Amino acid sequence: MKKLILSLIVAAFVLPVQANEGMWFLMHIERLNYRDMQKMGLQLTPEEIYSVNQSSLKDAIVQFNRGCTAEMISDSGLVLTNHHCGYGQIAELSTAENDYLTNGFWAANNSEELKPKSLSVRFFVRMDDVSKRILALVNDNMTEADREATINKEIAKIEAENNEGGKFTVSVKSFFQGNEFYYFVYQDYNDVRLVGTPPASIGKFGGDTDNWEWPRHTGDFSLFRVYADKDGNPAEYSESNVPLKPKQHLTTSLKGFEENDFAMILGYPGRTNRWMPAGGIAQNVEYAYPAWVEASKTSMDVMKTFMDKDQQVKLDYASSYAGxxxxxxxxxxxIDALKQHKTAESKRKDEKAFQKWASKKGNEKYADVIPVINNYYAKTNEISRHNNYLSLLIRTRMATLPYRLGNSIAYYLEQNEAKQAELKPKLDSDINDLYEGLYAPAEKAILAAQFKLYSTKAENPAPMVAAAAVENNKTDTGWNTYMDAAFKNSIFESKEKLEAFLANPDVEVLNNDPLFQLSNDLLTRYRYKSDEEKQMADNFEHAYRLLVQGMRLQNPDEKYYPDANSTLRLTYGKVISLPADKRNDATKNYYTTLKGTVAKYQPGDAEFDMPKQLIDLYEKKDFGQYADKDGYLPVNFLTDNDITGGNSGSPVLNGKGELIGLAFDGNIEAMAGDVIFDDQLQRTINVDIRYVLFLIDKYAGASHIIDELTLAK
Structure with a gap:
């Protein structure tokens, strides 16, 4: 990992928000941001970005499969997102014989488009502020449990009032740590089909080595299509469904851009913690994240040994491994960025200033906030380490599969024949889904490695695991032997063994099953909190809410944006360079070129191999209309937009709202961005839309897709 560049870091809630900082609600753009955006180059009105009564940019932006962002780019339901966002579906649709993940896929027409089992897009309809309504029902004298119950009861009413009889999905979410509440209305479409994807050697070029790095040369995109019934309404998959006619789709720009041009991104950022106290940052750096890193590497190393031996296993586990x-x-x-920038120390200075403010007359309700928060973190450091080791353990499929299926089977066996007949189809479906793509030898080896790590490194592990650790002397050999026996003696070892058990079920056999017992033990431990922990958590939640409330009162004239939580946001900034880098052949270090891509080519290398056809196009300089005015073919570029996970696939738009790129990554120098914004180093790495179109047209020969688009030349 390269050395991080030093820069001054400031807490977002103390000093004025920088022009390019913030993940803003669309309904507040006119009041909070519009003047700044105009000065930077925006040519749209606020109503053209967000309107409830007429189509606007927000109608072209969708949440993709609940974890990424995508955009409508044609009037026939065509959806553009990242390759890594569609990775799981592309892998699912692939087989060893038809390996679309490795070789790419391009549907010649609608009938050739492929439907994955489960994929949806979510359109944002509208939002509104219900803070006063909800907060009028609670007070500071309530216990956290009573407060939560009261809020949830009112949330249920708000959601019912706005879903129009089930037509829409309504979600009420808390912001500023429970100090504000907004509801969001969505419409979901579940018939979404794969239209095209480049091969992984383009879509994932650079692999783990280049991940989070710049300069970058990745064609990280894929194409899907949304289908609806003949009236344009959401409908489950049917051959009679037709491509959706969206309310709005983006115009795609071929005009290019220059450094310092305006750039805005709309998307669904997943999670930030910009208000996190110093103690939480220190806990993550010293306890939680190191455990996560170690446990992740443990799973990756074992998984890869099996993926390298079998192409079908590689496809089945590709998405899990990539994640x-x-x-x-x-x-x-x-870890490196937060240490390098001494972020916890910076936050402690802000908290010291807050404590001084809280000691003044009239601010007494905030006086105990910092001590309560610090006490909580001091007493939960080891718990956080334990929970991260355990969290990665239960992410392995066979750690939770026996629990999920075993308890369903136990309930099924308690019922009469009529009820069993009603439950059986769902149970069979769950069994098929959970065992699909599961490779028992890999799962067994991953579990053994994770059990050894967890039992060795975590304080107070699950009782059965702790006992097994003593029995197996915490060694690789011991744990492998233990897991061999557990799988051999379990009805959950394979789908076939489980189905054989269901043909002649025995409750005692189920209850004594070694994997079922282990799985129950893990999930019970994962959910366990002592009475002391529960009380500390309640005290912390109350104090944290007051901390955020107090800090906003401490500096009432500042503009504040809430932490990301998978709701639609807008961030704006500009196309901008990083300092010159000799690894980049570009004239300025805000873009990369196909020349630089070919320079990284390493034949046969899993991360840096590339198709010969792409090299041939480069050597012929056959770039078509997609070359920059200076003659090179652009690949990736940088902006200083404020994004995080969940923004993957978000459109990068110019001042006219035209599509110029596709966000797919951030730079490792600013990896602390989820906690604190670095105005000097924060960069978003984007695929230039001209590279996307070049690959669709010149590389894949799918000019019919280009014909669908609305192009600005």
Whole structure:
């Protein structure tokens, strides 16, 4: 990992928000941001970005499969997102014979588009502020449990009032640590089909080595299509469904851009913790994240040994491995960045200033906030380490599968024949789903490695695991032998063994099953909190809410944005360079070129191999209309937008609202960005839309897709 560059870091809640900082609600753009955006180059009105009564940009932005962002780019339901966002579905649709993940896929027409089992997009309809309504029902004298119950009861009413008889999904969410509440209305479409994807050697070019790094040369995109019934309403998959006619789709720009041009991003950022206290940052750096990193690497190393031996196993586990690898590097980068920038120390200075403010007359309700928060973190450091080791353990499929299926089977066996007949189809479906793509030898080896790590490193592990650790002397050999026996003697070892058990079930056999017992033990431990922990958590939640409330009162003239929580936000900034880097052949270090991509080519290397056809196009300089005015073919570029996980696939738009790129990553120098914004180093790494179109047209020969688009030349 490269050395991090030093820069001055300031807490977002103390000093004025920088022009490019913030993940803003669309309904507040006119009041909070519009003037700044105009000065930077925005040419749209606020109503053209967000309107309830007419189509606007927000109607072209969708949440993709609940974890990424995507955008409508044609009037026939065409959806653009990242390759890594569609990775799981592409892998699912692939087989060893038809390996779309490795070789790519391009549907020649609608009939060739492929439907994955489960994939949805979510359109944002509207939002509104219900803070006064909800907060009028609670007070500071309530226990946290009573407060939560009161709020949840009112949330249920608000959601029922706005779902129009089930037509919409309504979600009420808390912001500023429970000091504000907004409801969001969505419409979900579940018939979404794969249209096209480049091969992994383009879509994932650079692999784990280049992940979170710049300069970057990745064609991280994929294409899907949303289908609806003949009236444009959501409908489950049917051959009679037709491509959706969206309310709005983006115009795609071929005009390019220059450094310092305006750039805005709309998307669904997943989670930030910009208000996190110093104690929480220190806990993550010293206890939680190191455990996560170690446990992630443990799973990755074992998984890879099996993926390298069998192509079908590689496809079945590709998405899981990619997800773990991404967060493994992310967490290690955050450890390094937060240490390098001394972020916890910076926050402590702010908290000291807050404590001084809280001691003044009239602010007494905030006087105990910092001591309560610090006490909580001091007493939960080891718990956080334990929970991260355990969290990675139960992410392995066979750690939870026996619990999920075993308890369903136990309930099924308690019922009469009529009820069993009613439950059986769902039980069979769950069994098929949970065992699909599961490779028992890999699962057994991963579990053995994770059990050894957890029992060795975590304080107070699950009782059965602790006992097994003593029995097996905490060695690899001991744990492998233990897991061999557990799998051999378990009805959950395979789908076939479980189905054989259900043909002649015995409750005693189920209750004594070694994997069922282990799985129950893990989940019970994962959910366990002592009475002291529960009380500390309640005290902490109350104090944290008051901390955020007090800090906003302490500096009432500042503009504040809430932490990300998978709701639609807008961030704005500009196209901007990092300092010159000799690894980048570009004239300025805000973009990369196909020349630089080919320079990284390593034949046969899993991360840096590339298709010969792409090299041929480069050597012929056959870039078509997608070359920059200076003659090179652009690949990736940088902006200083404020994004995080969940923004993957978000559109990068110019001042006219035209699509110029696709966000897919951040830079490792600013890995602390989820906790604190670095105005000097924070960068978003984007795929240039011209590279996307070049690959669709010149590389894949799918010009019919280009014909669907609305192009600005």
């Amino acid at each position: 773990i690898a991404n967060y493994w590097k992310n967490r290690q980068g955050m």
